[in-house]
Amino acid sequence: MSLFDDAIRLTDTANSADPRVENDNGDAVPQELLYSQRMTAWLNRLEPEAGEALKLAVRAQHLRRWEIRRDTYPAGRAGYHAWRRELSLFHAEKAGELLTEAGYNDDMIARVQALIRKENLRSDPETQTLEDVACLVFLDHYFEQFLPQHDAAKVIEIVRKTWRKMSARGQAAALELKLAPEALELVKQALGEE
Numbered sequence: 001m002s003l004f005d006d007a008i009r010l011t012d013t014a015n016s017a018d019p020r021v022e023n024d025n026g027d028a029v030p031q032e033l034l035y036s037q038r039m040t041a042w043l044n045r046l047e048p049e050a051g052e053a054l055k056l057a058v059r060a061q062h063l064r065r066w067e068i069r070r071d072t073y074p075a076g077r078a079g080y081h082a083w084r085r086e087l088s089l090f091h092a093e094k095a096g097e098l099l100t101e102a103g104y105n106d107d108m109i110a111r112v113q114a115l116i117r118k119e120n121l122r123s124d125p126e127t128q129t130l131e132d133v134a135c136l137v138f139l140d141h142y143f144e145q146f147l148p149q150h151d152a153a154k155v156i157e158i159v160r161k162t163w164r165k166m167s168a169r170g171q172a173a174a175l176e177l178k179l180a181p182e183a184l185e186l187v188k189q190a191l192g193e194e
Contacts, residue, residue: 004052007102011036011059014098018066032062038141042133046173053108054126057115058133060095062087092116121165132170135162139174144183152186159190 001009018030039058043050050058068087073079092113099109114120114127121127138146139162147155163171179187 003103004056007056007099007104008059010098010102011056011063011095014064014094015062017064020066032065035062035065035137036060038137039133042136042140043129046133046136046169047129050129051126053111053115054129056095056099056108057112057126057130060098060112061091061116061130061134063091063094063098065091088117128167128170132166132173135166135170136173136177138162139179140177144180147183147186152189155186156190159187163191 012033015032015036016030018032020031021028022031022034023029024034036059039061040055043055043058047054065087068083068090070080070083073083073086095116096109096113099112104112115124115130118127118131121131146158150158163174166174
């Protein structure tokens with residue numbers, strides 16, 4: 001087994017421990033395992049020639065995410081940002097542990113961790129690709145479930161923020177998504193296409 005295959009196996013095993021499950025075409029799948037698989041699928045669509053570090057980072061972006069719950073942080077924007085910062089450090093640390101176990105060298109581990117922390121987002125093409133993939137997975141798989149939880153104004157604001165984080169290539173891919181009419185209408189409003 002290659003280092004890469006071993007690292008993917010270790011990542012998937014770790015994410016398989018997620019006690020939360022999601023229905024995927026009738027199968028109950030641990031949420032973070034399914035999320036990581038969706039991330040890989042979108043990376044393969046967006047950047048078929050992605051390098052090994054990016055493939056590893058994409059798969060581990062939410063590694064063991066359930067261990068740091070949102071409700072352990074204060075409500076509101078500041079609490080949300082503190083939670084997200086803590087998560088990026090946690091995911092990078094856990095990925096480093098698995099990559100060490102798989103046998104990767106320090107340089108590869110540091111690169112994967114930097115990608116997971118989304119360092120140099122606008123200037124590093126691989127970091128930007130990871131961000132595009134995360135935004136596309138959200139829009140493709142989670143956006144419609146997200147709609148009933150928030151009022152239209154909040155959803156429009158979130159779409160605008162998501163859009164600003166994406167590259168032109170990511171935005172073009174997002175425009176190709178087949179969204180439900182209600183979701184599509186909110187996206188159009190967010191993008192000023194009413």
